[in-house]
Amino acid sequence: MRQGNPDFMNGVPELLILKLLAAREMYGYELVQSIREQTNEAISLSEGVVYPTLHALEIEGALKSRRNTVNGRSRVYYSITKLGSRKLARIADAWSSVTRAVQSVLQGAKHASAF
Amino acid sequence: MRQGNPDFMNGVPELLILKLLAAREMYGYELVQSIREQTNEAISLSEGVVYPTLHALEIEGALKSRRNTVNGRSRVYYSITKLGSRKLARIADAWSSVTRAVQSVLQGAKHASAF
DNA sequence: TACTATACCTCGTACTTAAAGGTATAGGCA
DNA sequence: TGCCTATACCTTTAAGTACGAGGTATAGTA
Numbered sequence: 001m002r003q004g005n006p007d008f009m010n011g012v013p014e015l016l017i018l019k020l021l022a023a024r025e026m027y028g029y030e031l032v033q034s035i036r037e038q039t040n041e042a043i044s045l046s047e048g049v050v051y052p053t054l055h056a057l058e059i060e061g062a063l064k065s066r067r068n069t070v071n072g073r074s075r076v077y078y079s080i081t082k083l084g085s086r087k088l089a090r091i092a093d094a095w096s097s098v099t100r101a102v103q104s105v106l107q108g109a110k111h112a113s114a115f
Numbered sequence: 116m117r118q119g120n121p122d123f124m125n126g127v128p129e130l131l132i133l134k135l136l137a138a139r140e141m142y143g144y145e146l147v148q149s150i151r152e153q154t155n156e157a158i159s160l161s162e163g164v165v166y167p168t169l170h171a172l173e174i175e176g177a178l179k180s181r182r183n184t185v186n187g188r189s190r191v192y193y194s195i196t197k198l199g200s201r202k203l204a205r206i207a208d209a210w211s212s213v214t215r216a217v218q219s220v221l222q223g224a225k226h227a228s229a230f
Numbered sequence: 231t232a233c234t235a236t237a238c239c240t241c242g243t244a245c246t247t248a249a250a251g252g253t254a255t256a257g258g259c260a
Numbered sequence: 261t262g263c264c265t266a267t268a269c270c271t272t273t274a275a276g277t278a279c280g281a282g283g284t285a286t287a288g289t290a
Contacts, residue, residue, distance in 0.1 A: 046248060049247060
């Protein structure tokens with residue numbers, strides 16, 4: 001563990017960002033704060049995580065962006081693409097699969113349910 | 116994502132290994148198979164993950180080992196220490212915290228419950 | 231004898247998060 | 261005017277970690 005967030009964060013920033021942008025268009029700085037608030041400070045992503053993730057997702061075509069100036073502030077708004085929605089569905093499934101599997105071990109169950 | 120397991124695996128091997136060893140003494144090869152079976156193949160840790168994790172946990176005092184020969188096979192059995200139990204409690208909490216936080220975003224809840 | 235399962239191990243790579251640091255503008259306040 | 265803070269964007273560097281590949285050795289079986 002580096003510091004700040006507990007651990008178990010592999011792939012989580014990408015998942016959260018895609019999910020939030022699936023609901024509505026947002027800009028980077030807004031995502032940082034939104035995630036912190038919605039998780040009650042349990043997850044606090046730094047800008048150094050959010051911006052590179054946004055750029056990577058845009059490059060692979062999962063997001064598209066438009067620059068907009070609001071109150072004299074230049075913002076880059078991101079929204080999800082069709083390809084991004086499919087990616088979100090895929091990784092949300094993977095997330096469920098892993099958490100279900102871990103949960104079954106934590107609860108001492110002999111077998112995880114297939115679905 | 117490297118390959119094999121989906122992603123979201125950060126810290127998971129350590130958590131699973133500690134949890135299984137909290138129930139009973141096991142050896143490395145057994146852990147690999149046990150995790151694969153108990154998670155219905157959802158999580159399949161390679162030996163290249165399990166053995167280094169076991170060694171690291173032993174060095175930090177979370178596990179202790181004893182060598183035992185069964186049916187002509189030499190095995191290294193690991194069991195959890197008091198320090199390991201405390202570590203398990205800590206990271207199990209962290210796991211709960213992260214999964215709860217992610218879940219609240221995935222469900223579109225405005226606020227995660229505090230506990 | 232050869233192959234498979236058991237059982238242990240290490241090394242190198244690839245990926246990812248996170249912190250730190252850097253730029254620039256708007257607005258409040260002294 | 262000058263200073264500080266919040267907003268808003270970005271990059272670089274460091275450090276950790278899972279994973280595959282590869283390697284050794286023994287027991288049992290075909």
